[in-house]
Amino acid sequence: MRFATLWQRLLGVERTVVERVRFDDREGAVVAEVRPRKGACRRCWVCQRRCAWYDRGEGRRRWRTLDLGSVPAFLGADAPRVACPEHGVVVVAFPWARHRARHTVAFEDQCAWLAAHCPRSAVEELLRVAWRTVGAIVTRVVADGHARHDPLMGLRRIGIDEIAYKKGHRYLIVVVDHDSGRLVWAAPGRDKATLNRFFDALGKSGCARLREVSADAAEWIESVVRSRCLNARLSMDAFHIVKWATDALDEVRREAWNHARRTLGNQVLADRLKGCRYALWKNPEHLTGRQRNKLAWVAYSNKTLYRAYLLKEELRLAVKLKGEPGIRLLEHWLWWASHCRIPAFVELPARSAGTEARSRTPCGRAPRTR
Numbered sequence: 001m002r003f004a005t006l007w008q009r010l011l012g013v014e015r016t017v018v019e020r021v022r023f024d025d026r027e028g029a030v031v032a033e034v035r036p037r038k039g040a041c042r043r044c045w046v047c048q049r050r051c052a053w054y055d056r057g058e059g060r061r062r063w064r065t066l067d068l069g070s071v072p073a074f075l076g077a078d079a080p081r082v083a084c085p086e087h088g089v090v091v092v093a094f095p096w097a098r099h100r101a102r103h104t105v106a107f108e109d110q111c112a113w114l115a116a117h118c119p120r121s122a123v124e125e126l127l128r129v130a131w132r133t134v135g136a137i138v139t140r141v142v143a144d145g146h147a148r149h150d151p152l153m154g155l156r157r158i159g160i161d162e163i164a165y166k167k168g169h170r171y172l173i174v175v176v177d178h179d180s181g182r183l184v185w186a187a188p189g190r191d192k193a194t195l196n197r198f199f200d201a202l203g204k205s206g207c208a209r210l211r212e213v214s215a216d217a218a219e220w221i222e223s224v225v226r227s228r229c230l231n232a233r234l235s236m237d238a239f240h241i242v243k244w245a246t247d248a249l250d251e252v253r254r255e256a257w258n259h260a261r262r263t264l265g266n267q268v269l270a271d272r273l274k275g276c277r278y279a280l281w282k283n284p285e286h287l288t289g290r291q292r293n294k295l296a297w298v299a300y301s302n303k304t305l306y307r308a309y310l311l312k313e314e315l316r317l318a319v320k321l322k323g324e325p326g327i328r329l330l331e332h333w334l335w336w337a338s339h340c341r342i343p344a345f346v347e348l349p350a351r352s353a354g355t356e357a358r359s360r361t362p363c364g365r366a367p368r369t370r
């Protein structure tokens with residue numbers, strides 16, 4: 001490998017000629033003097049078109065790049081201006097840096113990745129940058145990513161949800177792509193107008209391409225989806241279905257607690273039932289030894305509450321299973337729930353049937369949970 005190519009790789013730059021590398025004793029840093037390759041020079045930073053030279057601009061500039069081991073590294077290059085027929089007199093595009101950036105693309109990409117995966121203090125200390133700078137870098141990296149890749153392209157199966165923040169006083173609508181598992185859109189709000197903005201951004205053809213939309217049972221989501229996604233099937237998302245069952249289970253537990261307290265006057269029993277909340281609530285694979293004991297006590301002492309727990313668990317398994325086994329188990333669950341004589345659960349199939357009936361038209365077939 002040639003010396004210049006080796007330095008290109010070490011500095012993480014492309015389409016760049018490394019002219020000279022020196023060690024700056026005063027700064028204790030490596031400084032590489034560079035210039036764009038012939039094909040990449042004198043290009044307008046906006047449109048990347050090759051333009052006529054205008055002047056030297058502000059002379060030489062420096063960009064910070066990734067450290068070389070523990071030694072800071074910088075790139076130094078001329079920053080002339082060109083006269084673009086469309087954008088006027090502008091500074092040239094640099095193949096190693098984004099516009100207005102004081103850091104190279106490699107540095108900014110790493111900084112944005114760290115900001116997404118590490119605590120703030122770790123990013124600041126490791127890269128020796130202020131948090132405000134990190135914010136500006138993340139903005140540039142995200143904008144660059146959006147310009148290169150449209151997250152709304154090719155969507156077929158999406159999930160819509162609302163997330164509360166600021167202690168439940170504010171809401172975000174988020175849209176995820178079920179195929180890639182990625183967040184593709186988010187905006188503050190919790191209403192039809194905000195959700196319509198997503199479908200506006202997706203466009204008519206994008207909406208027509210959607211085949212599956214999952215959401216909670218909110219009617220405002222359903223009415224927007226029904227009017228905008230004519231080829232999509234709307235289904236309840238598994239999380240909210242299981243949440244209904246978990247809420248019903250808690251209702252049964254509270255009834256048993258009230259019965260023990262008020263009717264039987266047995267405070268010890270009431271306290272034990274109160275203490276079972278988390279054991280009943282949690283997924284069995286996450287139970288502690290003590291919680292498993294509590295569950296065993298419920299199975300022994302309160303058959304109705306234990307049946308409610310099994311109903312919750314069977315529904316959780318039904319929405320987890322894929323394909324035919326999942327459908328069969330869900331059908332069994334619907335039958336069991338409607339015949340279990342526990343009021344909180346008897347009404348659940350009717351509730352989901354209501355959602356089903358509402359979403360049957362014009363989105364197509366009835367929803368099917370996965």
Ligand SMILES: [Zn+2]
Nearest residue numbers: 044047084087
């Ligand atoms: Zn231009």
